[in-house]
Amino acid sequence: MSYSKLRNFHEAQWDEPIIFEQSVPGSRGILLPDVSGEAGVSSGKGLLPTTLRRTQKPALPEMAQPQVLRHYLRLSQETIGQDINIDIGLGTCTMKYSPKINEQFVRSPKFAELHPYQEDDTVQGILKIIYEFEQIMKEISGLDAVSFQAGGGGQGIFANAAVLKQYFRDRGEETQRNQIITTILSHPLNGAAPATKGFEVISLYPDDSGYPSLENLKAVVSEKTAGIFITNPEDTGVFNPIVRQFVDVVHEAGGLCVCDMADYNGLFGLVRAKELGADMCHFNLHKAFSSPHGCMGPGCAAQCVSAELEKYLPRPRVRFDGQRYYTDYDGPSSIGKVRQFQGSLAAVLRAYSWVMSLGRDGLKAVGETAILNNNYMMKRLLGEVRGITMPWAEEAPNRLEQVRYSFEKLLEETGVGAEHVNRHMLDFGFQRFFPSHHPLVVPEPYTPEPTESYSKDDIDEYISALKKISDEAYTTPEIVLTAPHNGPISPLEKDTVDSVDQLAVTWRAYQRQHGGR
Template sequence: MKRIRRDHKVRNFHQAKWDEPVVFELHRPGERGVIPPRTEAGIAGAVGESESLIPASMRRAEAPKLPEIGQAKVLRHYLRLSQETLGSDLNVEIGQGTCTMKYIPRINEMLIRTPHMMELHPLQDTGTVQGMLEIFHKLDLAMREISGMDAFTFQPSSGTQALLAMASIVRAYHDSRGEGDQRDEIITTIFSHPSQAATAAVKGYKIITLHPDEDGFPDLEKLKQAVSPRTAGFVVANPEDTGIYNPRIREFTDVVHAAGGVCYYDQANANGLLGITRAKEAGFDMCFFNLHKTFAAPHMCGGPATGALGVAEPFKRFLPGPLVTFDGSRYELQGQPHESIGKVRSFYGVAQTVLRSYAWIMSLGAEGLKDVARIAVLNNNYLYHKILRIRGASAPYIKGRRLEQVRYSWQRLTEETGVTTEDITRRMCDFGLHYWTSHHPYIVPQPFTLEPTESYSKEDLDEYIQALEHISNEAYTNPDIVKSAPHNSTVHRNDESSLDDPKTWCITWRSYLKKTQPN
């Protein structure tokens, strides 16, 4: 059979659609997937009633209301759901700007599935987990080299949790100097991740937000006006979520330090920085990296992830413990430092995520990490150059090169056609692709944020670009097909008018039933 020539890269995509119910709706009383054998009489006689081994205060009053389902039905249910899901293993996933959705080497996935890793328990004696503690320790050393910091903890399970830990360290530091009550303000920027302001606010700080100058850079003069004896710290992402890198960042940290504040760095967007710049030389006292972004570990639907938190020497005493130590022959878990902020989550960290990132770094080496940054920036600027040629698309603020991502705008397209960025989000799903808009509030109007990383080839990028070009042409010639999308995908058109009303939120299936069927 002669192969049909494809003149363009826009795929003829159609996703499986099963109209699959939630797992609780599949419940049938008495249906079983596994029937465990009864306890042998000899064992039961020796052990007694197993319930008696559990303290009364920890026993449930009634059995958990889990769905009762047969094995075949469970298998069908989850395989059907998997067919209704897009992800980096199925499509060109450059549309998750700020989330660094890159290829994860499958050999690293095999490593974490070995019995040695799958059967690890956080309460094992340290003598039985020397290999894993060595990996924690060596990843700590690698992260120090990458950032210039003096110690790392892998306890935080997300970037936001690392930001909360850093805000806690800022408070502990000023308290130790008798200035905790006086220094009650944290300065950040409007294009930094919202978690920066949110976590500082949780610690009781007042938030001062710097807006950009006409080129999109944080305004240095406004920072000089904002600092005072009340300044506790300065937290910023650089590059910020627009993809704009501030080359004068050391001037910012110097201003804050001169006022007595602490500078901490959100390096979730570090994919274009590896081996090129470091937090230390930029003047930061603390930083974090998301292992589940830059360092080739998966997001895992919000966890388990790792916000690797590093600090300079004066702040080591505040780190959450335990910390891994090495005396030259044996690795140990050292307890909480005397002035520690305390644990920010249970145990030490997600061993599987740490192993993935350690393997990725060791396989690349120093020059390989630099190549990651170089290719990520090259890919992003190729994409940037091509998208600015698409009718209706623009990239506000600084013109010229961007770093690892760009926050674009469809404002002109919306004004001329009525098609919005949310419409295009749904239409992209019709081609097996996805993109992300922006954090709220939309500072860039009608935004879409793309981050190609180093994982994708020119051919991959061209496929994505041609899909955007195709949809732009539809918006100008047949806007209804975009506004009524999706047509080939499982994505729904949701009524978002009530999203700001907590009374309508249903976090679980049971809360949904309570709110929709109160009787």
């Protein structure tokens, strides 16, 4: 069997100063006509209160158009992204191809120039898409109502925690039911978001199976239990096969189940939140549903709830009276807004287009292909790449859409750890991989996710790079330890950055560090 060869990659190396350093006083990209003094033209000062007016002009760079164009094109040549790179390494982020036709839809003036304060009768098209996509997400989740207002997974979990709080407040149980159960391998926000709503969080630890035992859950469930927030599959790729029993235990105690479906890419057409027993869940449209990744910004979480909880969803909601679509602000029990207007509609439009192009059978093929790709990659990595192991939950060998591997053996035998491998991957044209977030139960972690977007050749090429790096670690480790070599930026020396305070993240901070104003 032959595998793809590695490409001869070398990133652009422009000695490119930051744009403020290239500023030339008096340079302009465009000369605007002077309209001061003309009839009907005012300075606009009266439109802003004094407290919001600048006391001096902003210190913006002054450059002509060609220089601006060159600057940003050069920077773009030093940027690795999905369109030019194989992003398998960014596990849990579900980096996949976003069809360019969907980008044309969101960039069309018909959509891009919509204003959120337009009258409903002038935006029937986008309201129809919001309404229809809610019906689609109801089918995908099995639940009864959907809001697209949350700007990402974190806000989606927060919004579900807010609904949970309001639900028990209405029942007169807010004081009694003040505990949330989660697991340490559920996404950290499944504990953090309920905590911000005042809940006490109880975290369950897994056993050798990779998920907590039913006995451990029963030991902490009580009349204080408001609900369980659980990610399934977890970010390690382990699916909890007894999750329905977990939910039943919580339901019997009077609590609700909130299921984090952010890692949904391997479940399309195979598992729904309803059959898991969830009362609420959220999906990330900017991950599994192809809209480019952008948590808390251009991202969007589809918050799905049961019929009993619909009245608590954020407002406004989009309704259809049989003839026209309209926004409904009425909802005395609503948790209110969690984001401006209807949320990030660009993500909704992309996701709607993606789902409509695939249909029911296509979505199932997405899940099946993601699982197949992941298990093919797992078999090759563990069988062919020296120094990689899968130490977590060995009693549960099956993984869905991703795996959390370990480079601990490589580190012990060669002195080369996960971060060294990570930097060296840049030399082969791959983006840095995602190691792990809290909790760090896997030493020297590495979490790839080969979604359905990647071909067998893509996966083979990615594995070839890891095999090459592993071979170098055992024969010439200095090559790996001093990487990257083919990128525009060399690794920082340990002695040069002692604290975050020395990192300049703004122009003003940079000037202060270098003796400027």
